[in-house]
Amino acid sequence: MLPSIILLFLFHSSLLPSVRSDSTLPFEYTDANFKNEIINHQTALVMFYAPWCGHCQKLKPEFEKAAKELADNDPPVTLIKVDCTAAGKSTCSEHEVDGYPLLKIFRNGEAGQTYSNARKAEDIINYMKLQVGKSYTEFVDILI
16 A cells, blocks of 8 residues: 555656756756747846856856846746857857847847846846836725
8 A cells, every 4th residue: 555655646746846956047048949948938137158258257156146036036037048159159149149248138038128237146136126027016005
C-alpha cells in the first residue's frame, strides 16, 4: 500500500507547476528562441550585452538581483539577457544594438523604449514596477 501512495504523490507532484529556480534568472535568450519566447512576457526588460564589455560586467550582478525580485512582482516583470557576440547576433542587429549594454523594454513581444535610468538593482526594480503598475486597485472609504 505504501508504494502506491508514494507513486500517487509523485504523479500529482509532477502535475504541479514547476518551481522557478532563482539560479536561472535572468533568462538568456538567443536567436533561436528570442522571437518565440519574448511574446510570452507581458513586460520584459532585455539587456543586450557583450561579455567582454566592462559596463556589462558591472551591470550583470545588479541585473541578476533585479531579475529575482521582479519575477515575484505582481504583475511580474521578466528580465532577459541576449549575448550580442555569440548566439544573439541577429537579434541584436534586428534591434539596432549599437553599444553595450543596451536595455530595452518589451511589451507583449514588441520593443518599446530604451531604459536609460540608473543601473543599480533598486533603480531597475523601482522603474520597472512603475512601468507595470499594480495588479489591483486600492479603494479608500471616504466618510462625508
